[in-house]
Amino acid sequence: MSLLTVRSLVKSFGTNTVVKDFNLTMRDSEFISLLGPSGCGKTTVLRMVAGFEKPSTGAIEIDGQNVTNLRPNQRKIGMMFQSYALFPNLTVTGNVAFGLKVTGTPSDEITRRVDEMLSMVGLSGFGSRYPYQLSGGQQQRVALARAIAPRPRVLLLDEPLSALDAKIRVALRSEIRAIQRELGITTLFVTHDQEEAMAMSDRVVVMNGGRAEQVGTPDEIYNLPASRFVAEFIGALNLLPATLRDPATGHVETAIGMISLGRTINQSVGSAVTLAFRPESLRLMSLSEPTLGQEFVGRLVTREFLGAIVRFRAEVAGHLTLGIDCFNRAGGTLPQVGDEVRLGIHSEEILLLQ
Amino acid sequence: MRGRFAIGPTLITVAALLYFFVPLYAAFQFSLQMKRGTLSFAAYGSVFQDGVFINAVTFSIMASAAAIILGAILVVPTAYWVRLRLPKLRPLVEFISLLPLIIPPVVLVFGQIRMFGSSSYLPLTTSDWGTNVLLVIGYVVLSMPYMFRAVDNGMAAIDIATLTEAAESLGASRFRIVTTIIFPNIRVAVVSGAFLTFSICLGEFAIASLLNRPAFGPYMVQLGQDRAYEPAALAIMSFALTWVLMALMQAFAHMKPGQKLFFRIPFKKKSPTP
The missing domain is CATH 3.40.50.300 (P-loop containing nucleotide triphosphate hydrolases)
Structure with a gap:
């Protein structure tokens, strides 16, 4: 009712x-x-x-x-x-x-x-x-x-x-x-x-x-x-401009390389789209961890300690900065500013904005 | 600088105090000299023994009380409505409320006599009752600048719009809102407006005299012509009364809700029934 x-x-x-x-x-x-x-x-x-x-x-x-x-x-x-x-x-x-x-x-x-x-x-x-x-x-x-x-x-x-x-x-x-x-x-x-x-x-x-x-x-x-x-x-968001290369498989080209969204996208080849993902979707990975679908390399430029969460900003492809939120786990060691890091993300956590 | 004697300001303060208190003291001393060679309150006694004095004071108190009630009934809802719904009209209403300060009371009372004289459609001046009504209305007009300002300031101090909305959302009618929420919250302002109205009405001469009413103002003037010491005594008493009123106004103005002015009657537990 x-x-x-x-x-x-x-x-x-x-x-x-x-x-x-x-x-x-x-x-x-x-x-x-x-x-x-x-x-x-x-x-x-x-x-x-x-x-x-x-x-x-x-x-x-x-x-x-x-x-x-x-x-x-x-x-x-x-x-x-x-x-x-x-x-x-x-x-x-x-x-x-x-x-x-x-x-x-x-x-x-x-x-x-x-x-x-x-x-x-x-x-x-x-x-x-x-x-x-x-x-x-x-x-x-x-x-x-x-x-x-x-x-x-x-x-x-x-x-x-x-x-x-x-x-x-x-x-x-x-x-x-x-x-x-x-x-x-x-x-x-x-x-x-x-x-x-x-x-x-x-x-x-x-x-x-x-x-x-x-x-x-x-x-x-x-x-x-x-x-x-x-x-x-709502929330913080990383934005990444991209060009659609293959609508059937969801392959897009970005400044940090080709990314596969793993889903069909109803737009024509060559159209400009924006990829969006939350800072907590990005993971800082150790060298030994298996890959998470999408992966790229960046260099940490800032680090904010917020208690439960540590917020980094990483520079990728020389000019783009992405926000990364990590839990502050006791005993774990977090990288420092200046470190080269592996960043991983599941492709289903990437949103496509028009 | 602290510790240094500031000569200029002190001189100005002393001069101002002298300017104010010397004539007052002179009048006071004069009022005590009715009996040759001694100081006494004989002049005051003589005033109080005069039946006309008692009548004049009683009449003026009644008339000003009526003016206060009528003024509050007119001003409170008007100021409320203007603040709530017609804020654009506020400069106009403020201007109108100040008109009595510009237009002399003589003009007002002549207007009244022409409008409501014996040959008019509404010949109020032909009866005592009607003339009293005109007097009270005149007093309301004269006290309007003070009453409106006091009430309007009182309303500025509380969030009229939100309190009204809160009461409305609880189902209250406009009348209930004005009587149970707005009025009690500006009571202090209404009271100070009332004291000002009272002191104006008590000394008012022109309207009372031209309407031929037995008020305190004309009585004072008459006494001033007839006697020597009693008018001084009256002046001192008027001053004292004004000061008492001002003190009361201050006391009311600093009162918090639920506080009693002079003392608290201890009680055990008040039941929350209405």
Whole structure:
């Protein structure tokens, strides 16, 4: 069953169209992220679902009900904001109870529900505090409790973690996800942080220029990017210009020699293509290791130690540099800058971009 | 440099303090000299024994309270709406709110008398009640620059747009948002606007006098013509009242939500019911 359906959504401000023909169907209990660079229209889509912006054309349905023309306070949604947006004049309890009071919930039921929500976000005993007496992370937890207390049909999260410290951000994102799973609440999450989107979501919508470039699970988005934009936006990528020599066998000619992709490519001989592969797909190989399909020689020019990962850049064919990510394994010896190295890659890990 | 005596600034400060306090002290001393040869508060006693004084003060307090309430009801939603939905109109609204500083109250009250005089369609001046309404409306106009500025600054300090959206997403109506979220959060600003309104209304002469209302302003002027020592006593009391109001304004301005102004009533556990 689809809980939230967004159909052919378009939004223009004057002559500037920020959302162009956006479609999305969310299943019940699904967690979907809208991911994209700033100005890609992700926040505008969320604000239209919330009812803060009116679509120029298109329709939004929640639970089978067309809500396109409903005001925000009639949509039964919950929302979290980047700036927390707690009511400064109300205590934590008052904030969480706000939505329940609006619906005229009996006061003993409100008390019970507020206690339940506060213990869920780990803030039992904070009920009588005011927002200014809480840290950013605590305030955002209260905001989460406030948003879910009236049992909204859809939870909308507008970059709720962006204002927090890195550590709290990571802790809170897994908590939000755990609570979302426990309550089975359909959630639409806007972020510009790809790690956040991939760690939290069932599916990710990568947006660019007001359109959805690709909708898929985090691993689909990462491993099988549907467009050049998605490939370049998500993760790091090595790009290698090439010329197609044999479409049937997938042989291409590059500056570092002939590479066989081992698959048929539906393009004519001689067409220019771009090979793309992730830094972690490239392997630094010892002399004794058997070859991995594709292999070339390079010279290491930089080395960045990042803890779990060591990131190298290697110069190949005299002028191209490729990024290589290696795990930092205890006991293993990693090469140094200046070393000549064997680089290997499986041909199925090479993407072909148009 | 620290430790060096800065002669210029000190002189200027001393001169400014003298400029302000010498006349005030002179008035104060004069107000104590009602009884020949001794200093006493006789002038103050005489003022308080005057039934007209009590009536004038009571009338002015009531009129300014009405002006404060009416002003807040007009200004808060207007400033809210302008900030939220019509930000382009803000310079215009600000300009209009400043007009009372440019146009003399005499012009305002003549306008009122012409518009609502005995030969008009709405002859408010023909009854005491109607004239009081005109007076309160006049006070609201006079205090508009201060009230609007105070409220508008109060709104600038909180994120009106996001708080409104948060409340809307929780199902709240506009009316509920203004009364339970916006107003309590700018209460401090409204209170300081109210104190300013109060001090303006209390001393206001032109409108009250021309509408022939028994307010404090005309009473002071009349007293100034009739008596010697009592007006000085009144002036000192007005100053004291203004200072008390300013102190209250400061205290309110630095208050955090949930803080009581003077003391806290200890309580065990407040149940979170509404």
